[in-house]
Amino acid sequence: MVASSVLGFPRIGAKRELKKATESYWAGKITSEELFEIGSKIRTENWKLQKDAGVDIIASNDFSFYDQVLDLSLLFNVIPDRYTKYGLSPIDTLFAMGRGLQKPADEAKGIKAIDVTALEMVKWFDSNYHYVRPTFSHSTEFKLNGSKPVDEFLEAKKLGVETRPVLLGPISYLFLGKADKDSLDLDPISLLEKLLPVYIEVLNKLKEAGAKSVQLDEPVLVFDLPQNVQDAYQGAYEKLAKGVAGLDIVLTTYFGDVRPNLKAIANLPVSGFHFDFTRCPEQFDEVVAILKDSQKLSVGIVDGRNVWKNKFGASLKLIQSAVDKVGSDRVIVATSSSLLHTPVDLDNETSLSEEIKGFFSFAKQKLSEVVTLSAKINGSTDAAITKALEENAAYVEARNTSKIINNPEVQKRVAAIDSNMGKRQNAFPARWNKQKAIFKFPLFPTTTIGSFPQTKEIRINRNKFQRGKISAEEYEKFINEEIERVIRFQEEIDLDVLVHGEPERNDMTAYFGEQINGYAFTTNGWVQSYGSRYVRPPVIVGDLSRPKPMSVKESVYAQSITTKHVKGMLTGPITMLRWSFPRDDLDQKTQAYQLSLVLRDEVNDLEAAGIKIIQVDEPALREGLPLRAGAERNAYYDWAAESFRISTSGVADETQIHSHFCYSDLDPNHIKALDADVVSIEYSKKDDPSYISEFKDYPNHVGLGLFDIHSPRIPSKEEFIEKMGKILETYDAAKFWVNPDCGLKTRGWEETKLSLSHMVEAAKYFRGKYAK
Ligand code: MET
Numbered sequence: 001m002v003a004s005s006v007l008g009f010p011r012i013g014a015k016r017e018l019k020k021a022t023e024s025y026w027a028g029k030i031t032s033e034e035l036f037e038i039g040s041k042i043r044t045e046n047w048k049l050q051k052d053a054g055v056d057i058i059a060s061n062d063f064s065f066y067d068q069v070l071d072l073s074l075l076f077n078v079i080p081d082r083y084t085k086y087g088l089s090p091i092d093t094l095f096a097m098g099r100g101l102q103k104p105a106d107e108a109k110g111i112k113a114i115d116v117t118a119l120e121m122v123k124w125f126d127s128n129y130h131y132v133r134p135t136f137s138h139s140t141e142f143k144l145n146g147s148k149p150v151d152e153f154l155e156a157k158k159l160g161v162e163t164r165p166v167l168l169g170p171i172s173y174l175f176l177g178k179a180d181k182d183s184l185d186l187d188p189i190s191l192l193e194k195l196l197p198v199y200i201e202v203l204n205k206l207k208e209a210g211a212k213s214v215q216l217d218e219p220v221l222v223f224d225l226p227q228n229v230q231d232a233y234q235g236a237y238e239k240l241a242k243g244v245a246g247l248d249i250v251l252t253t254y255f256g257d258v259r260p261n262l263k264a265i266a267n268l269p270v271s272g273f274h275f276d277f278t279r280c281p282e283q284f285d286e287v288v289a290i291l292k293d294s295q296k297l298s299v300g301i302v303d304g305r306n307v308w309k310n311k312f313g314a315s316l317k318l319i320q321s322a323v324d325k326v327g328s329d330r331v332i333v334a335t336s337s338s339l340l341h342t343p344v345d346l347d348n349e350t351s352l353s354e355e356i357k358g359f360f361s362f363a364k365q366k367l368s369e370v371v372t373l374s375a376k377i378n379g380s381t382d383a384a385i386t387k388a389l390e391e392n393a394a395y396v397e398a399r400n401t402s403k404i405i406n407n408p409e410v411q412k413r414v415a416a417i418d419s420n421m422g423k424r425q426n427a428f429p430a431r432w433n434k435q436k437a438i439f440k441f442p443l444f445p446t447t448t449i450g451s452f453p454q455t456k457e458i459r460i461n462r463n464k465f466q467r468g469k470i471s472a473e474e475y476e477k478f479i480n481e482e483i484e485r486v487i488r489f490q491e492e493i494d495l496d497v498l499v500h501g502e503p504e505r506n507d508m509t510a511y512f513g514e515q516i517n518g519y520a521f522t523t524n525g526w527v528q529s530y531g532s533r534y535v536r537p538p539v540i541v542g543d544l545s546r547p548k549p550m551s552v553k554e555s556v557y558a559q560s561i562t563t564k565h566v567k568g569m570l571t572g573p574i575t576m577l578r579w580s581f582p583r584d585d586l587d588q589k590t591q592a593y594q595l596s597l598v599l600r601d602e603v604n605d606l607e608a609a610g611i612k613i614i615q616v617d618e619p620a621l622r623e624g625l626p627l628r629a630g631a632e633r634n635a636y637y638d639w640a641a642e643s644f645r646i647s648t649s650g651v652a653d654e655t656q657i658h659s660h661f662c663y664s665d666l667d668p669n670h671i672k673a674l675d676a677d678v679v680s681i682e683y684s685k686k687d688d689p690s691y692i693s694e695f696k697d698y699p700n701h702v703g704l705g706l707f708d709i710h711s712p713r714i715p716s717k718e719e720f721i722e723k724m725g726k727i728l729e730t731y732d733a734a735k736f737w738v739n740p741d742c743g744l745k746t747r748g749w750e751e752t753k754l755s756l757s758h759m760v761e762a763a764k765y766f767r768g769k770y771a772k
């Protein structure tokens with residue numbers, strides 16, 4: 001019999017319980033016991049849901065209060081010294097590593113002041129999830145520190161749910177990490193021998209607790225891996241298998257093609273493999289060929305990364321060929337990856353049209369999909385299964401013929417795009433000559449990335465407006481007051497280029513998506529982005545067009561109340577695409593081009609309305625990069641840059657185009673290809689001098705982010721001076737912009753005020769210094 005399996009379930013709770021809990025804990029409103037209680041409740045619900053749906057193989061240890069990779073770092077004692085010297089509890093150490101911690105001293109209680117920055121946070125493969133990067137040094141001493149995987153396994157067992165614990169595998173864990181700044185010569189993979197005993201220890205504890213099998217995720221197998229990393233697999237898994245004899249290890253890969261690394265895993269002594277056939281069905285024959293004897297084949301066929309209903313007909317064919325090859329007892333029907341990347345429950349959506357709702361499937365619905373597929377393959381004649389299959393066939397037909405999907409006007413415009421649309425009138429040096437005469441910026445111009453604190457008041461008013469409790473006029477008045485407050489504050493601390501603060505935007509993608517035809521949006525479709533930050537990606541369902549300007553009103557208002565320049569603020573085409581759930585029936589390039597035309601109209605409208613500086617954010621540019629080098633990646637480079645340039649090249653030389661990048665490794669060549677006049681880049685946690693030199697010969701202007709906006713800590717003026725000083729050792733002062741890492745919307749006003757004031761003071765300090 002074929003079994004059904006789910007690689008992981010969203011941990012945020014159907015009503016975002018986890019967010020509320022962690023944020024209340026950070027605010028000191030609930031105790032750690034209360035926090036743990038809520039975690040336990042979420043886990044219990046998730047396991048029950050899966051069990052009730054009939055899923056055979058259910059994961060445990062897929063829960064986390066912050067990030068599953070960070071959990072492992074805590075578990076393995078990969079905790080840089082700077083976090084251990086305060087005597088924090090394990091959960092507080094975890095949060096300090098994830099988000100930094102700054103606490104004044106409490107003399108009365110004899111408690112010292114705490115001031116520690118967060119570890120680096122980076123993109124999880126090509127998703128919009130972010131993990132906390134394991135940070136190793138020569139002094140890292142692996143040892144088991146806690147028992148989370150075992151505790152959660154036993155917790156489920158007590159509830160009558162037998163689970164398969166999931167851990168990130170040892171090679172992925174090391175490869176996704178980095179050397180700490182005191183140990184830059186350290187190659188994390190060289191720590192493998194030291195790390196394996198700790199894996200063996202925890203796996204044995206799981207075995208003793210009654211686990212029969214574990215899921216070891218090795219997603220780095222979809223990267224181009226250096227030879228030494230590929231070579232590490234065989235030995236490592238032999239040691240594991242020997243060290244935990246009797247425990248089945250299923251090696252899990254996802255998000256792509258593992259064929260280039262197939263040799264590395266072809267002879268591993270594991271009990272089974274999982275492959276992602278939604279992302280790469282082409283690998284089927286070759287990967288199945290490595291299976292030996294009784295090794296199981298977990299067929300990733302229900303997409304863990306999107307919201308579209310599975311197309312059962314095609315899936316059943318693929319599963320059937322798996323059964324034909326290895327026999328039904330060895331086949332598992334699974335989600336392609338953890339469902340962490342999908343919203344929790346479609347049943348909570350009340351405002352979607354029935355037609356569109358009929359196209360979607362969220363995490364809970366995907367449970368039934370794996371169950372239905374496996375039941376059908378097992379020959380079930382159950383009426384409910386038959387009905388589900390019939391409904392699915394009707395869905396496929398309905399989507400093929402739906403009227404909301406095709407817009408011939410849009411298709412015509414995309415077909416008519418020519419190469420001139422992606423070119424500014426002149427190259428940057430000529431543009432800059434004109435721009436500097438207009439803007440007359442001082443040396444080290446200061447600015448922010450766009451958003452200012454999204455206060456409770458803003459959320460309350462937005463909510464009231466959405467519910468019709470306040471009129472459009474009242475809401476506009478409120479937003480304008482917010483804009484005015486932000487403008488006055490920026491004038492007060494003397495920033496050079498102002499922003500309107502984005503108070504009208506709940507989310508930088510959804511805000512625009514809601515104004516573009518062809519998008520659908522959910523009311524509850526939250527997905528974790530990092531820590532307690534969740535996003536609600538809108539869904540591209542059809543061809544995209546802009547019925548009217550989307551951002552001009554707020555920018556024009558902000559500009560009307562100040563004599564300084566206000567930047568218009570837009571989300572770029574690639575980020576719009578990446579932070580939405582895309583269509584699965586149209587290639588991504590065409591979707592990006594549709595978006596680029598929408599944005600081009602908006603950029604041109606902003607310019608026509610008198611906005612002279614326009615920032616088009618592309619934080620997701622790097623995220624879209626295909627995970628492997630090759631033709632697909634090269635093509636992406638071209639169409640992604642072209643989409644940005646189509647958006648921004650309709651303006652005069654005098655209009656200054658900014659762009660912004662964050663969250664991911666820098667990709668200087670790609671950034672250069674966008675030809676923006678000024679780019680701001682997340683930098684504060686990089687500790688990597690090569691980031692500076694990468695831009696040495698770049699003629700355009702660059703602001704390296706000077707402080708971490710994910711953390712509430714406030715850098716002092718001296719800290720800014722030190723940071724800037726370091727950069728200026730190698731960096732051309734004439735192209736140096738001063739800005740934070742990213743927008744400030746998740747911060748409070750108090751810390752924002754202080755951090756930005758210190759930043760401006762530091763810029764002034766250097767102006768004085770350079771004037772001499
Ligand atoms: C994730 S990038 C965010 C850019 C946006 N303009 C903001 O400041 O919030």
Ligand SMILES: [Zn+2]
Nearest residue numbers: 619662742743
């Ligand atoms: Zn950003």
